[in-house]
Amino acid sequence: MRTSHPEKSVSFNSYLEQQRNRIEAQLQRLVPEESEKPAAVHRAMRYSLFAGGKRIRPIFCTEAARLLSQETNPDMESIACSLEMIHTYSLIHDDLPALDNDDYRRGKLTCHKVFGEANAILAGDALLTLAFHVLATLPHTPAEVRAALVAELARAAGTVDGMIGGQVVDLEAPNGPTTPETLEYIHRAKTGALFRAAVLLGAIGERADGKQLEAISRFGANAGLAFQIMDDVLDVESSRESLGKTTGKDLLQKKATYPAFYGVERSKQMAQECVAKASEALEPFGERSGLLKQLAQFLVSRKA
Amino acid sequence: MRTSHPEKSVSFNSYLEQQRNRIEAQLQRLVPEESEKPAAVHRAMRYSLFAGGKRIRPIFCTEAARLLSQETNPDMESIACSLEMIHTYSLIHDDLPALDNDDYRRGKLTCHKVFGEANAILAGDALLTLAFHVLATLPHTPAEVRAALVAELARAAGTVDGMIGGQVVDLEAPNGPTTPETLEYIHRAKTGALFRAAVLLGAIGERADGKQLEAISRFGANAGLAFQIMDDVLDVESSRESLGKTTGKDLLQKKATYPAFYGVERSKQMAQECVAKASEALEPFGERSGLLKQLAQFLVSRKA
Numbered sequence: 001m002r003t004s005h006p007e008k009s010v011s012f013n014s015y016l017e018q019q020r021n022r023i024e025a026q027l028q029r030l031v032p033e034e035s036e037k038p039a040a041v042h043r044a045m046r047y048s049l050f051a052g053g054k055r056i057r058p059i060f061c062t063e064a065a066r067l068l069s070q071e072t073n074p075d076m077e078s079i080a081c082s083l084e085m086i087h088t089y090s091l092i093h094d095d096l097p098a099l100d101n102d103d104y105r106r107g108k109l110t111c112h113k114v115f116g117e118a119n120a121i122l123a124g125d126a127l128l129t130l131a132f133h134v135l136a137t138l139p140h141t142p143a144e145v146r147a148a149l150v151a152e153l154a155r156a157a158g159t160v161d162g163m164i165g166g167q168v169v170d171l172e173a174p175n176g177p178t179t180p181e182t183l184e185y186i187h188r189a190k191t192g193a194l195f196r197a198a199v200l201l202g203a204i205g206e207r208a209d210g211k212q213l214e215a216i217s218r219f220g221a222n223a224g225l226a227f228q229i230m231d232d233v234l235d236v237e238s239s240r241e242s243l244g245k246t247t248g249k250d251l252l253q254k255k256a257t258y259p260a261f262y263g264v265e266r267s268k269q270m271a272q273e274c275v276a277k278a279s280e281a282l283e284p285f286g287e288r289s290g291l292l293k294q295l296a297q298f299l300v301s302r303k304a
Numbered sequence: 305m306r307t308s309h310p311e312k313s314v315s316f317n318s319y320l321e322q323q324r325n326r327i328e329a330q331l332q333r334l335v336p337e338e339s340e341k342p343a344a345v346h347r348a349m350r351y352s353l354f355a356g357g358k359r360i361r362p363i364f365c366t367e368a369a370r371l372l373s374q375e376t377n378p379d380m381e382s383i384a385c386s387l388e389m390i391h392t393y394s395l396i397h398d399d400l401p402a403l404d405n406d407d408y409r410r411g412k413l414t415c416h417k418v419f420g421e422a423n424a425i426l427a428g429d430a431l432l433t434l435a436f437h438v439l440a441t442l443p444h445t446p447a448e449v450r451a452a453l454v455a456e457l458a459r460a461a462g463t464v465d466g467m468i469g470g471q472v473v474d475l476e477a478p479n480g481p482t483t484p485e486t487l488e489y490i491h492r493a494k495t496g497a498l499f500r501a502a503v504l505l506g507a508i509g510e511r512a513d514g515k516q517l518e519a520i521s522r523f524g525a526n527a528g529l530a531f532q533i534m535d536d537v538l539d540v541e542s543s544r545e546s547l548g549k550t551t552g553k554d555l556l557q558k559k560a561t562y563p564a565f566y567g568v569e570r571s572k573q574m575a576q577e578c579v580a581k582a583s584e585a586l587e588p589f590g591e592r593s594g595l596l597k598q599l600a601q602f603l604v605s606r607k608a
Contacts, residue, residue: 037470058509117402121400124429125468133458137455154434157433158434164430168345168423266365
């Protein structure tokens, strides 16, 4: 039942693809079928959940678990999937006309463009709800751990220093960032918190001790900030074709972004600095942390 | 630390008010202050949470707990508050222009009319998230119970036979109910599921056994259906002044309602039949179930 570490010889890209496939398969099992009533909401949930996401947060989660144990909790893939449900719900709601008003995401029409606003709102609500249901009912995980997972995920998704908090402050600054501090708060809360939760959930699922949790938390927060800074940079650099969403839009809307504040080159440098900090946090784990460090580097090297 | 049963001599109305005040006070403690950043979302959450709700679901919860124990779990009021958070989130999202498009609720402007659609969507998301955080971090409740509470609430709020499911099917039938079976599904899922969860959470919090849970579940489901049928009836009968929301609207929109299907008088009779079934389910608890039965009767006797 317990899953072992992938062969060290496989290349990083095939490793990523292998992990992605495992997450996809588990998501398929966890989300009600389209044929299950009421079909409309399950269709909308699945449309956005299987729209080509990179599954970075789930992969961070399972890899953090492997830091602590070669053979991880058999529920680890379900734990990882809860993060993708939260991430997808946040994308569906952020894309709504009342929020970012995006028609495209990853080259496909956004949820509300295909299923209507009502179904998109409800599909988001449903994914948020399902994430907690999955964690609370994990079959192989002790109740103490299940409750801790729910608590951590809810905190990361919440208003104080969490994802919703970041989104609210972002919306409050429609005319661009006011201070670098606000900008960092937005990115840490809106994106960093869920990356941090991703690795923490992996670690909690393997019953990490306080010191280990602290190191892993620092890793996740910095990797998440690096990811968001690069997201801002890619938004400026990429064309609509290659990134698949309406780009340059952040700048057009004068939203709080790193390039708007520091310029593209300095932003890239800052992202690299975050990756360095993230890697440093993992030093206590020695060689075992190689793949997680590679993942953090991957976040800032990607082209989309 | 443990709370005891209210004096039997106090009248039912003052009992209700006393319970309401305890729930209000606990909600005040559980929801971040408006002064806490980001203020915009906390303001919107509090606006809707403290907009004069009757706190029926929390009271059902604490009263179900008292069926099992005279001195209930010291966390019981927090458990009860999680239900009000879910209920309020569902009202905020249901009122949105893309869903029911309501400007008024309980005589006050709806959340999105005051704070804008974006903040209303996020405030709803935040209340949903907070409900699970509260349950997962209850300080006096064993982890096993906390996980079970999260699982039950997530199920009741979810898509399959849960609140979101009911709302989706309701939206799918914009031209009125198609069959009595669909109508009953909508009401049971949209409203009944959370009433059922209310009493189940109270019972789970007191570690009820399987047989007790089954009886309490039957009570909650039937009381919830009675409540929703009466809600439909009140929508037809009340004037806007007395109910405080745009009324007659269900009929105007030809939404799935009991009066539209069966007429007002037969609907009232059906609500009473549900209350009778609910009361019957509590027979095994004998005299102790008096107050819960009275609460169920209250649901169909109310004028607003």
